[in-house]
Amino acid sequence: MAPMLLLIGFLIAGLELTGARSVGVCSGKNGNNLPTDGEVVDLYKSNGIGSMRIYDPDQTTLNALKGSNIELIIGILNNNLQALTDATAATNWVQNNIRNYSDVKFKYIAVGNEVHPGDAEAQFVLTAMQNIHNAIVAANLQNQIKVSTAIDTTLLGNSYPPSAGSFNAAANSYISPIINFLVNGSLQYQNxxxxxxxxxxxxxxxxxxxxxxxxxxxxxxxxxxxxxxxxxxxxxxx
Structure with a gap:
């Protein structure tokens, strides 16, 4: 089963949990006086941070991550989703941003970020995910890299008690086909x-x-x- 990346709106840094495999930190570029990508990677290493999320395939960041062994969630911007409904474009995206960086430890591809049912991009998410997944399979990387999308918790209609959690009515028709793809499309036996x-x-x-x-x-x-x-x-x- 492929994981669904869930945005919860906050980040806990510097927290050590017994039995936790790794602490991950999101690395964005919205700001000024930012450290260089090399300095960011060094910061991760020096603090034992084993996972990073970036929001688009920034080439400078990807070059800095080469050989770092930091597990990476790489995002696809919402304004690129429509283009990736074309299978050839998806294949080219994987070639340019994944296969050309063989020394980067890609773990997940987040196809779209916090797309809501009423957004214009909502109609493109599932097809873009399918095309990116097919391109990953064609590159024989499906056992290394999983394809998903990132949502926020506003898509939940009910969240308490947790056992009664459910998506809201507006989100259900949007998210259900994506969930079905993640459950049925990625569960495979190799032998x-x-x-x-x-x-x-x-x-x-x-x-x-x-x-x-x-x-x-x-x-x-x-x-x-x-x-x-x-x-x-x-x-x-x-």
Whole structure:
């Protein structure tokens, strides 16, 4: 399942959490007297900040991030969404801003930022996401980079208690197709073994034992001896 990037309107910096993998900080350029991109990257490194979000594919920033091992969320500006409804444009975007920076540790692509149902750009978000995702798959980067979008919490109609959370009526028709794409379009098994093992986990969960430790004691797929025992089928399994 692909993650949906959620904007919550504030940033907590310098907070250490037990068991947390990394602290991430957004890096924007709306301001004056800003440090250089190299200084920003050095600041991240010196403070152990392992993740960064940028809001557009700024080439100076991307060059500064080369070899830094900082995980990156890279954004696509809202005014670029319509252009990316063209598949060729999406392929070019991935080539120019992802593949040309092989030393940058891309983690997510946020296709659009805080687009609301009534915005003119809303009609372009899903198609742009699909095209960017297809371009990522064509580049064989789908296991490294996930495609999503960033929303803010004003799309929620109800948020308390949390168990009753739901999107508001105006947002539902906009966000539901995006959610369906993220759930159905990105869940893939790379081999039959993983699919079989997940089937067992699901069965155990339904039987009331979701935390039962499982050990795989034997595994394999023959390539001879039966009509279905082919090299092709063995390759699928592995």
């Amino acid at each position: 039959l073994f993983d699919a079989l093992l997940d089937s067992l986990y699901s069965a155990l969960e339904k039987a009331g034992a979701p935390n039962l430790q499982t050990v795989v004691s034997e595994s394999g797929c023959p390539s001879e001896g039966d009509s279905a025992a082919t090299v092709v089928n063995a390759g699928t399994y592995y």
